[in-house]
Amino acid sequence: MQERLFPYHQLYTFTYTVFIKMGCNATDAATATKTLLSADARGIDSHGVARLSGYLRLWEAKRINTTPNIKIVHETPSTAVVDGDAGLGLVVAPFAMEVAIDKAKQVGTGWVSVKNSNHFGIAGCHAMMALEHDMIGIAMTNASALVAPTFSIEKMLGTNPIAVAIPAGKQPPFVADFATTTAANGKLEILQRKNADTPLGWVQDKDGNPTTDANALKKQGALLPLGSDREHGSHKGYALGSIVDIFSAVLSGASYGPWAPPFPAYIAMPANMPGEGLGHFFGAMRIDAFRPAEDFKQHMDNWIGRFRQAKPAPGHEKVLIPGDPEREIEAIRMKEGIPIAQSVVDDLMAVGEMMGVVL
């Protein structure tokens, strides 16, 4: 697959300027750019600049409001519901995570459910906001329905990711960030571009049969919940995806399940939506609301160190800690540049032409 290498600052300037031309103020454009590019930096290529044209089309379709009045509509000392006013999820999510962090400063923890938002980039980026405050951060979101529950052939849930970021001391933080499906949709897209098959257990066909067709979703097939099939625990992945949907959307008043708004602007909004926009859920827990932060961080160092020393299986060099691969990629990409697939470069060129911005 052909790729081009871009320094981070070049993608930053381009993306920032596109958001400004879409009507964002300088602060929002900077927040949105930083959030979006954290995906490219960390190697989650499906959620970075590759999505920029998608956001643009949603803005053209008036589904994204670039001058939103994002506000708290209900709160208690440890909770809030935030109305994103159809803003970019890339801006709404950091706002809501800040609210969670502020509440944690006051009463130990903060929990914020968000309605009327849009795609928020990678979940891990938001969860990691808690780290510098010596807090554990949690982020999740619902998404367009691509996943069939166990025993079903109907797409009812999104890939509904969960991220949890936990501070350590001398060790780098523990950062888990994963779709509640066996494979994220971005991995399917990569195989589609290569005309390659998927492993069995990632997708099913329109009749619910196992298939290796990377294009199964375009033929009424569905992604499978983490676990793949009932015998391997897909009911657990289905439950996890459901919990993300309920915390993000039923708790906030967003649209849930099969009614979650689709990301591609060319797909019509579902009829009879039961809520407003997409939903997210954020949590922040102050470490010293449980035990002194230094004690905790020493034990996290011990935890991480011990797991790194777990005996590797033959053929494997070492056991990884959640967040290791992304951190290693980020170090390389910030130094050597970010590889962007040629098809995405073409797409960005078209965005640039349309908005009068040079890549």
Place this chain on the structure above:
Amino acid sequence: MQERLFPYHQLYTFTYTVFIKMGCNATDAATATKTLLSADARGIDSHGVARLSGYLRLWEAKRINTTPNIKIVHETPSTAVVDGDAGLGLVVAPFAMEVAIDKAKQVGTGWVSVKNSNHFGIAGCHAMMALEHDMIGIAMTNASALVAPTFSIEKMLGTNPIAVAIPAGKQPPFVADFATTTAANGKLEILQRKNADTPLGWVQDKDGNPTTDANALKKQGALLPLGSDREHGSHKGYALGSIVDIFSAVLSGASYGPWAPPFPAYIAMPANMPGEGLGHFFGAMRIDAFRPAEDFKQHMDNWIGRFRQAKPAPGHEKVLIPGDPEREIEAIRMKEGIPIAQSVVDDLMAVGEMMGVVL
């Protein structure tokens, strides 16, 4: 497999009396019995009276204290750390969940991490305590290391279950309760008794190879995280199990990872334990800390109703909601009696003989 049917009250009286003879006061004996038997009632046979002799042996080995001074050792408005004083997890966990519920009444949510505890029965039972308060309940626990992380052959984590209970209106509540492994250890035990093989993807052998040997754990093999292998997302199950371990034990000061105390009393405690006893983590979120409870419950009814109507795959009658199978079993067992495997009956007879209690 030979079984005997017992009415609930018969098992209750027997178990209650055994706990009393172990030195529990009447309140604790009742709480422990109710918690333990909720597993038998709900069909999770591995976590019910089948465990009673195990608790007894831990008590004999002085690892369980039946007259504990369970107390809050640190707190903020929305958090607490509870020291279980080596009490029965069956008693410590309901105490801690009550603390979480009380805090949620005050500030919207409550989050309690517990150290110095023991096996707490089924996680779902504790999470469900929140339901009658119109709260979402969350419960998790670490456990003896039986699970190898992705790319490892060393057992580093327990089956570390997560339970989430969410109230609905006319519909029954949503209750997810699952081990973060592909298969719970109790399912292996059932296959061992039948001399049957496991499906591929449940366990690995001592060299990390796939195996169908239900006795693999006794031969230095390990249970696999949810997802089974890297290609099917086992790194996600490993991350989930790790999060449960950290929230339950590193946050509270319990023993974590490979140092979690083993359930069988004949296995020596690990050397250099970094904390006290087993750890749990509980959460309670008041629904009306986010939106009016009646609104939420109406939308949960809509959510559940819609998912029940999801088109089933050929060969399947219907799509299930988490909690459906357990609730259906409970209704039958409370009416017709609880089937107990003959080997467990023999075990209970031995317990009864030792403690002077008639089954």
